[in-house]
Amino acid sequence: MRPPHDLPEPPHQVSFRFGDEEIEAWEGETVATALLASGVMITGVRAMSGRSRGPYCLIGVCHECLVEIDGLANQRACITTVRQNMKVCRQTRLRPLTGEDETREQ
Amino acid sequence: MLIVGGGVVGASIAYGLAEEGAKIGILDAEDSDFSASRGNFGMISISNKGFNNLAYFRLSYASSRLWPEFASTLREQTGIDPAFDLKGKVYISVGDREFAAHAEKVAEYARRVGAEYQHDILNRADLRQMLGNVRLGERVTGGSFSPLDGIAEPLKLYSGLLNAIQRHGGSILRDHRVGRIQHQRGIFTVEGPWGSLSAPRLVIAAGLGTPDLASQVGISVKVRPQRGQMMVTERVEQSFPYPVSGLLRQNPEGTIMIGVSTEEVGYDDRTTVSVLRSLAMKAIERLPDLGSVQITRCWAALRPRTEDGYPVYQESHERPGAFVITCHSGITLAALHKRLLPQWILGGRKDALLEPFGLGRLQSASAA
């Protein structure tokens, strides 16, 4: 969520990578809102149909906003809070089942 | 002709009737009503059917043979592909005792059914090879593979059926719950808060709503709810090529379905953490790689279940022209229902495969 305008102190700015781009965001907001505010509408390609996808419901339900974050696929951009220097990529493939166990947060 | 109940069973019959040229109307209750047809696992299950009732095995097997043509006709007529695949099914046993019992049961099945019963026992190494990349749990001792079984996408099947019925001129009336059935001079009149409709023939295929309606045409039948819970995961790469009996299947777009419980809890279609957890543990015990996969949705639905678990195909003696049809494997039997029930309902002969499933039977054996 974008920070309200009437905060007593201005919120901190953070930045993260989206592919080759540097995206500016407010601390506390989600990856999806930061991307949308920067004009990024397409966050992935559906592996089976080849169709472009982008954030839709923004409440974690529709799974249209899946991105890869720091190497992990299937992350919902709309319920993931931005972190300084995180690496976000458009998701274009299905998540492999094997080989990710060690890194995945449970 | 009127069909009361617009689940997969009513819709399969209606599709067949409409294709035969009958003028049909389906009356279905509210969308919020119990609906097994919207919450099932979509397996065409043969290899575990009718252990104690050969006629039930034969019925299910016959349906599986009709499924390829049923699915392709549906796809051609509607453009909706029920994604039917007679790819077979794997069973995975955990521990020596379970494996031995499973192997014994498969052998006994083969003795009872005969040559039609194709089902091979696999040791751990064979099973591994069959399942491809995915790791087997440490306690998996072996399993089996039966090429008799298949899968479909149940919601595609259901929407395809409804679409086909309308293309053949049939009407589907929603929010038309039937309360009362009257009969006068060979004409049935069904009534509800929405009004009334009449026809000379009536099919009651209303799932859990069947007993109340059947009693109004002089048929006494018990149907009870049996809850099934399941989960669906995030999309992942294709990981295991065959469904795992009663437990796992991966859909073409990558989601994995983990099911299915069998619970006697009355008219309660809520999910419970304890049951879902035990399903998930069973899955991980067999395929540990699933431990990292996120669950995205879970649900429960109620199976309409007859007293002995076998289907009921019964015409009323008291009110000829009224038919009661219910079963608990409406996906497996969909192809057969479409092909064999219409001719009987339209006044022709009742196929020999259906004969054993009138209410006259008095068997105490329970269905597998």
Ligand SMILES: Cc1cc2nc3c(=O)[nH]c(=O)nc-3n(C[C@H](O)[C@H](O)[C@H](O)COP(=O)(O)OP(=O)(O)OC[C@H]3O[C@@H](n4cnc5c(N)ncnc54)[C@H](O)[C@@H]3O)c2cc1C
């Ligand atoms: C969790 C689960 C997993 C399953 N897995 C499989 C599987 O893998 N393979 C398989 O073959 N089967 C499976 N089944 C069983 C299968 O789903 C059912 O056999 C099938 O859906 C039953 O269809 P139906 O039309 O009889 O009942 P329902 O789908 O319950 O439909 C009955 C319809 O009748 C309507 N109705 C009721 N009363 C009235 C009334 N008075 N007036 C008008 N309309 C009325 C209801 O609103 C409803 O729409 C599963 C079931 C569950 C719950």
Ligand code: FES
């Ligand atoms: S936008 Fe719907 S889940 Fe993220």
